[in-house]
Amino acid sequence: MKTPEVLANRPPDVKEVHIIWMTSGLSCDGDTISTTGASLPSIEDVVMGNIPGLPKVHLHNPVLAYEVGDDFMKYWHMAAEGRLDPFVLVLEGSVPNENIKSEGYWAAMGTDPHTGQPITTNEWIDRLAPKALAIVCAGTCATYGGIHAMEGNPTGAMGLADYLGWEWRSKAGLPIVNVPGCPVQPDNMMETLLYLLYQVAGLAPMIPLDEQLRPTWLFGKTVHEGCDRGSYYEQADFAHEYGSPKCLVKIGCWGPVVNCNVTKRGWMDGIGGCPNVGGICIGCTMPGFPDKFMPFMDAPPGAALSTAIVGIWGGAVRKLRAITNRTVNKEPKWHHRGTHLTTGYQPKYYGNGNGRG
Amino acid sequence: MAEAIATKPRQTTPGKSGQIVEMSWDPITRIVGSLGIFTKIDFENKKVVECHATSSIFRGYSIFMQNKDPRDTHFITSRICGICGDNHATCSVYAQNMAYGIKPPPLAEWIVNLGEAAEYMFDHCIYQDNLVGVDFCEMMVRETNPGVWEKAKVTPAPHAKDHGYRTIGEIMTALNPFEGEFYRKTLQMSRVTREMFCLMEGRHVHPSTLYPGGVGTVPSIQVFTDYLTRLMNYIEFMKAVVPLHDDLFDFFYEALPGYEQVGQRRILLGCWGSFQDPDVCDYNYRTMDEWGRAMFVTPGIIVDGELVTTNLIDINLGIRILLGSAYYEDWQDSGKTFVKHDPLGNPVDKRHPWNQTTTPKPQKRDFDGNYSWVMSPRWFDKRTGDHLALDTGGGPIARLWTTALAKLVDIGYVQATGHSVKIRLPKTSLKPEVELEWKIPKWSNAIERDRARSYFQAYAAGVALYCVEQAMKEVLAGRTQTFTPFKVPEEAISCGFHEAVRGVLSHHMVIKNRKVANYHPYPPTPWNASPRDSYGTPGPYEDAVQNTPLFEENGPDKFKGIDIMRTVRSFDPCLPCGVHMYLGNGKLLKQLHNPTAFAPLAKK
Ligand code: SF4
Ligand code: SF4
Numbered sequence: 001m002k003t004p005e006v007l008a009n010r011p012p013d014v015k016e017v018h019i020i021w022m023t024s025g026l027s028c029d030g031d032t033i034s035t036t037g038a039s040l041p042s043i044e045d046v047v048m049g050n051i052p053g054l055p056k057v058h059l060h061n062p063v064l065a066y067e068v069g070d071d072f073m074k075y076w077h078m079a080a081e082g083r084l085d086p087f088v089l090v091l092e093g094s095v096p097n098e099n100i101k102s103e104g105y106w107a108a109m110g111t112d113p114h115t116g117q118p119i120t121t122n123e124w125i126d127r128l129a130p131k132a133l134a135i136v137c138a139g140t141c142a143t144y145g146g147i148h149a150m151e152g153n154p155t156g157a158m159g160l161a162d163y164l165g166w167e168w169r170s171k172a173g174l175p176i177v178n179v180p181g182c183p184v185q186p187d188n189m190m191e192t193l194l195y196l197l198y199q200v201a202g203l204a205p206m207i208p209l210d211e212q213l214r215p216t217w218l219f220g221k222t223v224h225e226g227c228d229r230g231s232y233y234e235q236a237d238f239a240h241e242y243g244s245p246k247c248l249v250k251i252g253c254w255g256p257v258v259n260c261n262v263t264k265r266g267w268m269d270g271i272g273g274c275p276n277v278g279g280i281c282i283g284c285t286m287p288g289f290p291d292k293f294m295p296f297m298d299a300p301p302g303a304a305l306s307t308a309i310v311g312i313w314g315g316a317v318r319k320l321r322a323i324t325n326r327t328v329n330k331e332p333k334w335h336h337r338g339t340h341l342t343t344g345y346q347p348k349y350y351g352n353g354n355g356r357g
Numbered sequence: 358m359a360e361a362i363a364t365k366p367r368q369t370t371p372g373k374s375g376q377i378v379e380m381s382w383d384p385i386t387r388i389v390g391s392l393g394i395f396t397k398i399d400f401e402n403k404k405v406v407e408c409h410a411t412s413s414i415f416r417g418y419s420i421f422m423q424n425k426d427p428r429d430t431h432f433i434t435s436r437i438c439g440i441c442g443d444n445h446a447t448c449s450v451y452a453q454n455m456a457y458g459i460k461p462p463p464l465a466e467w468i469v470n471l472g473e474a475a476e477y478m479f480d481h482c483i484y485q486d487n488l489v490g491v492d493f494c495e496m497m498v499r500e501t502n503p504g505v506w507e508k509a510k511v512t513p514a515p516h517a518k519d520h521g522y523r524t525i526g527e528i529m530t531a532l533n534p535f536e537g538e539f540y541r542k543t544l545q546m547s548r549v550t551r552e553m554f555c556l557m558e559g560r561h562v563h564p565s566t567l568y569p570g571g572v573g574t575v576p577s578i579q580v581f582t583d584y585l586t587r588l589m590n591y592i593e594f595m596k597a598v599v600p601l602h603d604d605l606f607d608f609f610y611e612a613l614p615g616y617e618q619v620g621q622r623r624i625l626l627g628c629w630g631s632f633q634d635p636d637v638c639d640y641n642y643r644t645m646d647e648w649g650r651a652m653f654v655t656p657g658i659i660v661d662g663e664l665v666t667t668n669l670i671d672i673n674l675g676i677r678i679l680l681g682s683a684y685y686e687d688w689q690d691s692g693k694t695f696v697k698h699d700p701l702g703n704p705v706d707k708r709h710p711w712n713q714t715t716t717p718k719p720q721k722r723d724f725d726g727n728y729s730w731v732m733s734p735r736w737f738d739k740r741t742g743d744h745l746a747l748d749t750g751g752g753p754i755a756r757l758w759t760t761a762l763a764k765l766v767d768i769g770y771v772q773a774t775g776h777s778v779k780i781r782l783p784k785t786s787l788k789p790e791v792e793l794e795w796k797i798p799k800w801s802n803a804i805e806r807d808r809a810r811s812y813f814q815a816y817a818a819g820v821a822l823y824c825v826e827q828a829m830k831e832v833l834a835g836r837t838q839t840f841t842p843f844k845v846p847e848e849a850i851s852c853g854f855h856e857a858v859r860g861v862l863s864h865h866m867v868i869k870n871r872k873v874a875n876y877h878p879y880p881p882t883p884w885n886a887s888p889r890d891s892y893g894t895p896g897p898y899e900d901a902v903q904n905t906p907l908f909e910e911n912g913p914d915k916f917k918g919i920d921i922m923r924t925v926r927s928f929d930p931c932l933p934c935g936v937h938m939y940l941g942n943g944k945l946l947k948q949l950h951n952p953t954a955f956a957p958l959a960k961k
Binding site for chain 2 (some may be wrong): 062117249274290
């Protein structure tokens with residue numbers, strides 16, 4: 001009998017891939033930290049070649065790098081000059097709007113040897129995006145703007161798709177891949193990278209993404225659909241205080257309209273999570289996060305109506321939810337790259353037609 | 358104006374004659390966030406003569422938090438930091454408890470303490486051996502000090518029987534990134550501790566179950582036994598970790614005489630206290646002095662080895678936010694005064710966080726003027742009138758030092774003696790009971806900051822063991838309430854004090870019309886990474902790097918700056934909450950035989 005072909009014996013279509021991981025958006029670095037917590041697979045599994053069939057991976061992430069300063073930045077420069085090919089770009093953090101002011105910078109990494117000034121994150125995106133095989137946004141800041149793009153913010157922050165355009169395609173024809181979450185759920189991030197590595201190796205078809213550019217198998221269901229408190233909801237048995245094991249919808253849980261698998265997957269190896277362990281879902285994976293969910297600790301509008309009719313009019317509830325789900329799946333309108341800040345913050349010193357001084 | 362901009366740091370202090378080389382590292386890696394360090398190095402005298410630290414990120418939390426519902430503040434401020442977000446969430450909850458006048462049920466406090474203990478255990482663990490540890494690994498030492506590596510290979514490790522590595526060289530090999538045995542073990546342990554964290558606070562690093570008034574965590578017996586069994590594995594791990602690091606760090610003193618001067622600065626330490634004692638803490642500002650001292654890590658300020666205060670009210674009133682080199686408008690004359698007096702009638706300064714107004718002024722980086730997004734927090738010492746640039750030494754050294762001197766903590770597993778802190782770790786599967794003792798060191802330097810981190814991992818484990826026992830008592834007695842209801846008042850002022858993993862953390866809030874009127878978080882990094890303040894006083898990184906002697910065997914052409922890196926990383930820099938470093942690849946940027954040649958460039 002002929003020995004079947006196994007991945008361990010099949011050389012990947014592409015032998016080596018670099019991952020350039022930028023943490024210099026407006027971020028908290030929480031997505032890198034979160035990713036170090038992944039075990040399915042872990043970073044070591046991927047970097048050390050523990051999984052059959054994958055190309056060799058070279059990771060360049062500032063939090064984990066051995067190199068410092070220029071030794072580290074050389075990969076960035078090589079990538080920008082097309083000398084580090086192929087590479088996957090990972091962006092962490094929202095993209096500030098550097099156009100709303102006449103001087104200075106909001107976010108930068110490395111120093112330009114010619115001007116002595118910092119190289120802005122946006123400049124890096126402009127240099128690297130055209131050369132990248134794929135771009136993955138890690139976390140809700142990079143995907144949709146997130147916390148730093150909240151109403152009243154001074155930097156005009158937005159998600160990468162707002163910056164590059166939702167129709168953007170990489171030179172290999174891939175759309176931006178969004179893995180939202182604040183922070184990103186560890187295994188969701190590593191699993192998405194793993195999928196892309198399979199795709200690069202020639203082992204998987206185009207990554208399936210929804211309209212918000214999320215991997216469909218990770219974000220296709222709602223928090224509520226995975227929540228183990230669902231039977232309380234069904235029996236209209238609601239918690240009125242924190243610390244109760246019952247359904248949290250009356251004290252702020254947005255689970256019914258939020259796309260996220262954390263109730264099913266837990267946080268670390270099945271442990272922790274949100275509503276299933278006593279935390280309200282604040283919609284942290286959503287394009288409308290945080291503005292459309294605040295104040296977080298109040299019951300979501302519509303909760304009173306939909307919880308009152310549970311069981312009787314399931315169809316009506318589903319329809320109502322679809323509408324809310326559409327709303328929270330949209331970013332607020334002030335996420336844009338125009339030259340005028342429209343977040344509500346009144347700047348004093350931006351020059352550039354913005355501000356008063 | 359454009360020609361007046363210094364795009365590189367200029368010589369402002371006269372150095373001894375020598376070869377002064379500008380060197381910069383941007384970014385400093387293996388830390389969280391972006392930090393740039395710009396130095397001038399005298400290679401002839403093997404010394405750093407000048408240092409500027411700069412941050413390259415601005416996000417504007419205190420701006421976009423205005424007018425938000427105060428109950429949202431812990432969710433929002435958690436996002437300040439991706440490695441210690443929960444410390445922010447906790448501190449914000451403390452400040453909210455004070456503002457709403459509530460006290461959570463004791464079980465809720467034990468749960469928060471357990472979550473925070475797990476955070477210290479996790480964060481110090483991953484930082485010590487996966488980030489800072491790389492500076493001491495075989496790969497690095499071979500590259501920077503081949504002589505030291507040769508010596509390490511033949512130096513027996515005094516505690517070999519505790520950790521299993523026969524020589525210092527074997528320890529260094531075990532720390533090699535991704536391949537080293539100990540590096541991998543630590544990464545694994547950092548996951549176990551995060552699981553412990555998730556059991557208490559839902560998710561890491563932005564918790565889901567913390568609320569003002571308590572927690573949403575369902576206090577089942579299982580939650581605590583799941584935590585305890587993992588904790589005991591960590592405690593067994595600690596019995597190897599602490600002696601391993603003692604061996605490694607002691608070896609550096611021995612192999613490189615004078616190494617104690619690396620990263621050494623004046624002993625100016627601050628700690629804002631950690632782990633509330635529910636029997637004492639009621640979150641009332643008026644009694645903050647008392648419940649602050651009841652914490653299981655004692656708050657305090659140490660000046661030149663002397664414990665100046667342990668009173669959180671004094672600590673609070675002395676905080677001053679200075680400008681000097683940061684890209685903001687000064688609020689001294691223009692800003693609103695939100696709080697004239699504290700609840701006890703003490704005057705509150707215009708430069709206090711309660712009265713701060715943040716107005717960003719984006720501009721070019723100018724090392725003679727403004728060069729950072731980080732402001733300069735200082736502590737006003739009313740005895741001398743000095744604005745002290747306190748540091749946290751990355752957290753553990755300051756916490757252990759104040760706790761040791763104050764001699765207030767005694768909870769069985771940890772005990773302060775007045776000159777040391779004892780940590781008693783009970784028997785575990787493979788190891789007998791062990792007593793560790795952290796003794797007050799002679800210096801506040803890079804090695805001692807790093808050493809304290811290992812001891813504090815064990816300390817946090819000891820506190821966790823105590824808290825898990827207390828929590829179990831509550832649960833078994835049927836006291837399972839974890840939440841106290843509250844109403845947001847029309848107006849309030851409040852503050853929260855806590856220890857973020859890498860040091861002091863305060864949140865100051867003013868509520869007007871049930872909305873946030875002013876909110877200022879001050880995490881450790883602005884204290885440590887601050888630029889020169891309005892009095893010209895350099896921030897702690899700058900100060901510790903400046904004058905540091907260099908032991909690296911490489912000359913300017915292959916210079917890695919390892920001693921500078923060890924100095925900066927000993928503070929556990931974490932810039933999301935505050936700051937960016939740059940090594941010019943050992944590139945000779947400028948060589949001047951006579952440093953006075955800088956004079957014509959210097960700012961008039
Ligand atoms: S707690 Fe939230 S997600 Fe769970 S059943 Fe209730 S509404 Fe749904
Ligand atoms: S359940 Fe809700 S709050 Fe929790 S991770 Fe998912 S979207 Fe975020």
